[in-house]
Amino acid sequence: MLETRDLTVRFGGHVAVNAVSCAFAPGTLTAIVGPNGAGKTTYFNLISGQIKVSAGRVALNGQDLTPLGAAARAQAGLGRAFQLTNLFPQLSVRENVRLAVQARAGAGLNLWRIWSDRRDLLEKTDRVLEAVALADKRDALAASLPHGDQRKLEVGILMALEPQVFMFDEPTAGMSVDEVPVILNLIRQLKNDKTKTILLVEHKMDVVRELSDRIIVLHNGELVADGEPETVIASPVVQQAYLGISPEEKEAV
Amino acid sequence: MFSRILSHDLPRSRWLALMLVGIVLGLAFAPFLFTGVKSINVAAKVLIFISLVVSFDLLLGYTGIVSFAHTMFFGIGAYGLAIALNAMGPTWGAIALGTVSALAISLVLSLVIGLFSLRVRAIFFAMITLAVASAFLTLASQLSDITGGEDGLSFKVPELLTPGFALMEDDWEGPFGAVAFNGRFITYYLLFAVVTGMFLVMLRIVNSPFGRVLQAIRENDFRAEALGYRTVVYRTLSNVLAALFATLAGCLLALWLRYNGPDTSLSFEIMLDILLIVVIGGMGTLYGAILGSTLFLLAQSYLQDLLRLAGSATEGLPLLPALLTPDRWLLWLGLLFVLSVYYFPTGIVGRLRDRARR
Amino acid sequence: MNTNNLLTLQGVHTHIGAYHILHGVDLHVPANQLTMLLGRNGAGKTTTLRTIMGLWHASQGRITLAGQDITQQHTPDISRSGVAYVPENMGIFADLSVKENMLLAARGARSIDDIDTKRLEWIFDLFPAMKKFWNHPAGKLSGGQKQMLAVSRAIVEPRQLLLIDEPSKGLAPAIIQNMIAAFKALKEAQTTILLVEQNFNFARQLGDSVAVMDDGRVVHSGRMAELAEDEALQSRLLGLSLKAHQ
Amino acid sequence: QSKEIRIAHVYSKTGPLEAYAKQTHVGLMMGLDYATGGTMTVGGKKLVVIEKDDQGKPDLGKSLLAAAYGDDKADIAVGPTASPVALAMLPVAEEYRKILLVEPAVADSITGDKWNKYIFRTGRNSSQDAISNAVALDKPENTIVTLAQDNAFGRDGVKAFREAVKKGKLVHEEYLPAATTDFTAGLQRVVDKLKDVPGRKFVWVVWAGANSPFSKFAELELKKRYNIELATGGNILPAMTAYKQFPGMEGAAYYYFGIPKNPVNEAMVARHYKEFKSPPDFFTAGGFSAAMALVTALKKTNGDAKASALIPAMEGMSFDTPKGKMTFRKEDHQAMQSMYHFKIKADPAFAWGVPELVREIKPEEMNVPIRNKR
Amino acid sequence: MTTDFDYKPLLLVPLLALIALPLTGSASTWLTLTVAGLAMGMIVFVIASGLTLVFGLMDVLNFGHGVFIALGAFVATSVFAAMGTYVEADSFWLNMLALLPAMLVAMAVAGALGYVFERVIVKPVYGQHLKQILITMGGMIIGEELIKVIWGPQQIAMPLPVSLRGAFIFGEAAVEKYRVLAVLVGLLVFLAMVWTLNRTKVGLLIRAGVQDREMVESLGYRIVRLFIGVFVAGSALAGLGGVMWGLYQQTVIPQMGAQVNVLIFIVIIIGGLGSTTGALIGALLVGLMANYTGFLAPKVALFSNIALMVAILLWRPQGVYPVANR
Numbered sequence A: 001m002l003e004t005r006d007l008t009v010r011f012g013g014h015v016a017v018n019a020v021s022c023a024f025a026p027g028t029l030t031a032i033v034g035p036n037g038a039g040k041t042t043y044f045n046l047i048s049g050q051i052k053v054s055a056g057r058v059a060l061n062g063q064d065l066t067p068l069g070a071a072a073r074a075q076a077g078l079g080r081a082f083q084l085t086n087l088f089p090q091l092s093v094r095e096n097v098r099l100a101v102q103a104r105a106g107a108g109l110n111l112w113r114i115w116s117d118r119r120d121l122l123e124k125t126d127r128v129l130e131a132v133a134l135a136d137k138r139d140a141l142a143a144s145l146p147h148g149d150q151r152k153l154e155v156g157i158l159m160a161l162e163p164q165v166f167m168f169d170e171p172t173a174g175m176s177v178d179e180v181p182v183i184l185n186l187i188r189q190l191k192n193d194k195t196k197t198i199l200l201v202e203h204k205m206d207v208v209r210e211l212s213d214r215i216i217v218l219h220n221g222e223l224v225a226d227g228e229p230e231t232v233i234a235s236p237v238v239q240q241a242y243l244g245i246s247p248e249e250k251e252a253v
Numbered sequence B: 001m002f003s004r005i006l007s008h009d010l011p012r013s014r015w016l017a018l019m020l021v022g023i024v025l026g027l028a029f030a031p032f033l034f035t036g037v038k039s040i041n042v043a044a045k046v047l048i049f050i051s052l053v054v055s056f057d058l059l060l061g062y063t064g065i066v067s068f069a070h071t072m073f074f075g076i077g078a079y080g081l082a083i084a085l086n087a088m089g090p091t092w093g094a095i096a097l098g099t100v101s102a103l104a105i106s107l108v109l110s111l112v113i114g115l116f117s118l119r120v121r122a123i124f125f126a127m128i129t130l131a132v133a134s135a136f137l138t139l140a141s142q143l144s145d146i147t148g149g150e151d152g153l154s155f156k157v158p159e160l161l162t163p164g165f166a167l168m169e170d171d172w173e174g175p176f177g178a179v180a181f182n183g184r185f186i187t188y189y190l191l192f193a194v195v196t197g198m199f200l201v202m203l204r205i206v207n208s209p210f211g212r213v214l215q216a217i218r219e220n221d222f223r224a225e226a227l228g229y230r231t232v233v234y235r236t237l238s239n240v241l242a243a244l245f246a247t248l249a250g251c252l253l254a255l256w257l258r259y260n261g262p263d264t265s266l267s268f269e270i271m272l273d274i275l276l277i278v279v280i281g282g283m284g285t286l287y288g289a290i291l292g293s294t295l296f297l298l299a300q301s302y303l304q305d306l307l308r309l310a311g312s313a314t315e316g317l318p319l320l321p322a323l324l325t326p327d328r329w330l331l332w333l334g335l336l337f338v339l340s341v342y343y344f345p346t347g348i349v350g351r352l353r354d355r356a357r358r
Numbered sequence C: 001m002n003t004n005n006l007l008t009l010q011g012v013h014t015h016i017g018a019y020h021i022l023h024g025v026d027l028h029v030p031a032n033q034l035t036m037l038l039g040r041n042g043a044g045k046t047t048t049l050r051t052i053m054g055l056w057h058a059s060q061g062r063i064t065l066a067g068q069d070i071t072q073q074h075t076p077d078i079s080r081s082g083v084a085y086v087p088e089n090m091g092i093f094a095d096l097s098v099k100e101n102m103l104l105a106a107r108g109a110r111s112i113d114d115i116d117t118k119r120l121e122w123i124f125d126l127f128p129a130m131k132k133f134w135n136h137p138a139g140k141l142s143g144g145q146k147q148m149l150a151v152s153r154a155i156v157e158p159r160q161l162l163l164i165d166e167p168s169k170g171l172a173p174a175i176i177q178n179m180i181a182a183f184k185a186l187k188e189a190q191t192t193i194l195l196v197e198q199n200f201n202f203a204r205q206l207g208d209s210v211a212v213m214d215d216g217r218v219v220h221s222g223r224m225a226e227l228a229e230d231e232a233l234q235s236r237l238l239g240l241s242l243k244a245h246q
Numbered sequence D: 001q002s003k004e005i006r007i008a009h010v011y012s013k014t015g016p017l018e019a020y021a022k023q024t025h026v027g028l029m030m031g032l033d034y035a036t037g038g039t040m041t042v043g044g045k046k047l048v049v050i051e052k053d054d055q056g057k058p059d060l061g062k063s064l065l066a067a068a069y070g071d072d073k074a075d076i077a078v079g080p081t082a083s084p085v086a087l088a089m090l091p092v093a094e095e096y097r098k099i100l101l102v103e104p105a106v107a108d109s110i111t112g113d114k115w116n117k118y119i120f121r122t123g124r125n126s127s128q129d130a131i132s133n134a135v136a137l138d139k140p141e142n143t144i145v146t147l148a149q150d151n152a153f154g155r156d157g158v159k160a161f162r163e164a165v166k167k168g169k170l171v172h173e174e175y176l177p178a179a180t181t182d183f184t185a186g187l188q189r190v191v192d193k194l195k196d197v198p199g200r201k202f203v204w205v206v207w208a209g210a211n212s213p214f215s216k217f218a219e220l221e222l223k224k225r226y227n228i229e230l231a232t233g234g235n236i237l238p239a240m241t242a243y244k245q246f247p248g249m250e251g252a253a254y255y256y257f258g259i260p261k262n263p264v265n266e267a268m269v270a271r272h273y274k275e276f277k278s279p280p281d282f283f284t285a286g287g288f289s290a291a292m293a294l295v296t297a298l299k300k301t302n303g304d305a306k307a308s309a310l311i312p313a314m315e316g317m318s319f320d321t322p323k324g325k326m327t328f329r330k331e332d333h334q335a336m337q338s339m340y341h342f343k344i345k346a347d348p349a350f351a352w353g354v355p356e357l358v359r360e361i362k363p364e365e366m367n368v369p370i371r372n373k374r
Numbered sequence E: 001m002t003t004d005f006d007y008k009p010l011l012l013v014p015l016l017a018l019i020a021l022p023l024t025g026s027a028s029t030w031l032t033l034t035v036a037g038l039a040m041g042m043i044v045f046v047i048a049s050g051l052t053l054v055f056g057l058m059d060v061l062n063f064g065h066g067v068f069i070a071l072g073a074f075v076a077t078s079v080f081a082a083m084g085t086y087v088e089a090d091s092f093w094l095n096m097l098a099l100l101p102a103m104l105v106a107m108a109v110a111g112a113l114g115y116v117f118e119r120v121i122v123k124p125v126y127g128q129h130l131k132q133i134l135i136t137m138g139g140m141i142i143g144e145e146l147i148k149v150i151w152g153p154q155q156i157a158m159p160l161p162v163s164l165r166g167a168f169i170f171g172e173a174a175v176e177k178y179r180v181l182a183v184l185v186g187l188l189v190f191l192a193m194v195w196t197l198n199r200t201k202v203g204l205l206i207r208a209g210v211q212d213r214e215m216v217e218s219l220g221y222r223i224v225r226l227f228i229g230v231f232v233a234g235s236a237l238a239g240l241g242g243v244m245w246g247l248y249q250q251t252v253i254p255q256m257g258a259q260v261n262v263l264i265f266i267v268i269i270i271g272g273l274g275s276t277t278g279a280l281i282g283a284l285l286v287g288l289m290a291n292y293t294g295f296l297a298p299k300v301a302l303f304s305n306i307a308l309m310v311a312i313l314l315w316r317p318q319g320v321y322p323v324a325n326r
């Protein structure tokens, strides 16, 4: 169970995330929606420890994570894919994923074994690459991938980390239509594992509608709605502030 | 088996492999092949630089940390041995004590520097280490009671390692000249063994899971952190390892020269030489250290001789003799700096591997 | 096809290092229209835009803008002949404020007061966040806000040709609607637009003509309306059923 | 028996001391030519000079000397320019059992506690420099403050000076880092020590390097304001440009081409003018003296360059130099030589301040301590 | 998020001077030291200003900066030699007739060399700090050797023009005339730089160009010319600094550039790697600190610069006025 209590962050005078309290249970996929600049990514950053909170706390399974840094939280089971692609550009696709697999196995501080002797890790890496449809590009440098493939690699790294909590920040942005289902299938499979908690930020409403068990809405840093997908989508805040449909237009649609 | 010794990190280019074999054989049989005093000195210097450059490559090539304090650790090693031998006389105990205490000092110092300053921006770290190194250099020349100040320390080594000690009564007439089986001969092979060991251990380290994380941190530390790697820990550890290796290299230097002074092991010039060797050889490829050290030291040691020839060949022409005198050898060394950055952006090793891949 | 093309590419090949990426692209961009450039990941859309912009040089072929050969021109000169570019990664100057980013984009302006206030107001209307974060460092903006800034920069002064790479990614639906409105308005004002998109819905609403790329070539070009009608063609060119995921 | 005598000249051909080193080499070659009457042979053997560039680096100097003795089969070595290099080289001479004639490195310890019997020195040592200056300044009415570089060179000099000053009052020793660029603070400290003292007041400066305190001394107008005078030893000509601002300044110098009156010096000056259109400088004289010493010794042994023959020949040997007669002292092989008490005159014909001879200080007048433990 | 001007670092300079007042003991000594220190700081600022410009705007770590300093000084000695009569004349205006051309020629020659340096040496390594260090050091070595080829390896005297010799005396305190001139030149350089960078688009453009060169070109700016221009300006400033430094030392040697390298790097680190005001503060602090510690404890003076830098970085880890995130 991942929990945030009164989570708040201020940048100068600007409150980017304002006292957000929310709990995310294992086995559910929660979509987080809201206009640009609502604070979704910042909320993720607070949870995964990329930025420090101004107030409030983050807890996983009752353990207070607030004082920990990003690395410690990753070890505790929070996994994160980034909105703006964030890879190891001059390493190969395979090495990008292998590093995540190795992090998961906790083998990083081993100075004496030869990395390629860990067959188990290599095999797991290849399985992940298959899953995100990058197996045929495994030797390319991450930097030379087209944008869409970089997004897939970003997701692959998160998969390889096998965290307890998966946080996807617009995983399909910029991905071509024929690739999108690959990623959505992956997320669907994850949902079958009832021990995993999944958070998803996404602007494509059909994707949100199809995948989510629950939607929360952020607006100006505040949590303004929380509930079943259909009810939340139908609510006036979402219709107006997010989808930009005024009440009159709604009649027309 | 062979591949395991090299930690499965093979040269991956036929030319590279050939050159490496050539150099290693050359170094292994140097006392038999090159019997002059100067050439054996150059060979020993190549060995010492290989171990020093390898340690710097861990820092620069693998972890992406630019440090100018590397010669400081080199100097600590050299001074450790020099001071111990100077104070306690030429005993093996002094060598052991000098080495161990130098390693201990380097350990503490590198840990402190790492923990305090590896958090700041890379370029600030570089500048801080530059300042720390120059402060250390000043300190070494000021504490003249201990370090001999600018004059440095000349000292004696244990009997077994002195030129006076002879394994055989007479020199052996080899095919390339007379070989004296004396203490210098023993010292050379001692160096060779230690450096080979250090190289293989370093090769192992960079090909371990740990070494791979260092590369990841070099590429994108923010992302490495998000994967659960604590970058400060890894960076500091890398800094400490590099410092320890450099210290050992310093001990070897002192042992070979039987002298140490601030210019010999601490100067900024050596720092630049190391940087250049890493870049010529190829950053992040330990084999580059072998190629780079060999080429650079050959160039540095024989450039003046070469220029003397070139100078006399161009005699009579305008301007050229002024540029080609051995006195202006630094000019050509500077040019070497510029050209190597131009033509070997990925180093010689990178170049050769690219060719092999085509 | 429209005879009056502002931009044409004929048999353009591009190499990046040792890799051969574009294999003879033929593309016509009619004046005062909006042309969509579609295609799967890795088809070469971004490379095409960069080649037009002179950021990578065509190794073969010819690119003409308003009748002038620009194949070998340098980027600044291409830009000065009235081309604005929104790159895929947005190209925001993270250390500069939103205001400074905009000031640089307005090449003629020496200070912010020199920028046409009406146009600025129009941009603020489209993207209210720009006004709100006017003095903010641009690097601190949210993903979508950066995207808005990138587009705002391209339209801060009138240009004859806009090259825009996936502007809708990461934008909330309401903002996408604003952007569609903006592009329509620009078209009215005699601006030619070449737009790369993955969002087919967006493409359908805006495009006059369309070109589809695959593997470094243009494999289809025609009118947008035709492609929108023909579902079989869509799935052949662009992949699986589109409806489900838009 | 070889038909050649091989002499290795190891010196800082490149590096910061390049300008000094070249003077030495010119002097050495000129001296050899002069001493052998242009034949370059002694006892039927040809003199061959091998050049080695130590770049001012002690470790390099050490290996080059070994290479010279070992690979190039040099019989005798001359050099080096810098004291640290010399100190690193001393053990090599002992290992190879060959003569090393030190010129012009000055450190006392070369002929002091680091000395071995293969080492001779024609160059002056720090003590000789200091003592001669002390002789020039040591008067009961004089109050003196020393200002020196904070390194072995400066401290050696002041130590010898302190021991030699008997009548004058030495009230303070000021040491400044060798890299000092702003001398305001140091000079202010000196002023504070001297300003209220009666009688003649001197600041005796021991400084080598381009960043010297001399010009600051003039800028601050210390003579005018507090009647504090400057005193220092000789130097190379470009450095003596700064002396021009101190007409009347006194001190003691090792060499200035216009001072010694003897045939050797006249020959050297003439040759130098002929070849370079300029007078010989500070270090040229040293190189020339080294050559004279070598040839004199080799003549004595009739061309035998082995140390076993040369050492007895050279110990106590006297030889002519541009500075008059020098003698290798038996105990520590240091050449005893005259120094020159001078007074600066600003002569518009010269770019530098011209030192005029006040008095030649003979070796017998200087009690140069023997510092090696023989 | 606009912040008011951050004045705290400015206070450091008077603060340091005030702390030193009781320690030095006498007011006249304090005055002499302080004025000399500030003037020294100004000279250091002039030699470091080009480096701040090049590093702050273009993100180029020019370890070869020193060679432009040395070149400026050597060129000036040649100009002085040609105009010997003006230098030795006992008239301020005639002296200026020698000094001004010397400065201008030095700047022109250093600027011209800067052009070559940028095209040949720096251009291939934009954005790669490590290679910049190496290649510019290589350039520096070459430059220094060429100076030796042209002017010879020995030191060359560079006496002050007659009317600038000596000092103004106020009671017990002395202020060297040359230092007054140095302060004026330093202020002039400072004001010119601040004006150009804050009142024109040039500063913005170059900062943007460092982050994303392609984008600046895509916006229609010829960044290449701009970069060359800044580099040439930086080199010319170094040339001017060389003249100032040479006159201060009154002798020049080929190694003079290398000798000040660490010093000027310390200054710009204190300043925040690229801030002009920061560099000025850094230079003044360094100048004062050297004099105060030199007077109170000469041994400590050896480490005063480094101690100062460490203290500043403990207070502000990015220097007093951090420039951008790099």
Ligand SMILES: Nc1ncnc2c1ncn2[C@@H]1O[C@H](COP(=O)(O)OP(=O)(O)OP(=O)(O)O)[C@@H](O)[C@H]1O
Binding pocket: A011, A014, A016, A034, A035, A036, A037, A038, A039, A040, A041, A042, A043, A083, C133, C140, C141, C142, C143, C144, C145, C170, C172
């Ligand atoms: N480090 C920061 N400093 C200052 N302001 C920031 C910082 N990070 C984010 N902000 C501001 O906080 C707000 C929330 O940003 P955030 O990135 O969380 O938005 P978002 O909901 O993810 O939007 P989008 O859908 O566009 O990605 C934005 O207005 C942004 O400008």
Ligand SMILES: Nc1ncnc2c1ncn2[C@@H]1O[C@H](COP(=O)(O)OP(=O)(O)OP(=O)(O)O)[C@@H](O)[C@H]1O
Binding pocket: A143, A144, A145, A146, A147, A148, A149, A174, A176, C016, C017, C019, C021, C039, C040, C041, C042, C043, C044, C045, C046, C047, C048, C088
């Ligand atoms: N810097 C590079 N080095 C090597 N190959 C590259 C580089 N950049 C792109 N490529 C290759 O060029 C091809 C075309 O890439 P491009 O970015 O143009 O595709 P795209 O159509 O824009 O895809 P996307 O929709 O994902 O953005 C891809 O196969 C990619 O791997």
Ligand SMILES: [Mg+2]
Binding pocket: A040, A041, A042, A083, A169, C142, C143, C144
């Ligand atoms: Mg976001």
Ligand SMILES: [Mg+2]
Binding pocket: A146, A147, C045, C046, C047, C088, C165
């Ligand atoms: Mg693309």
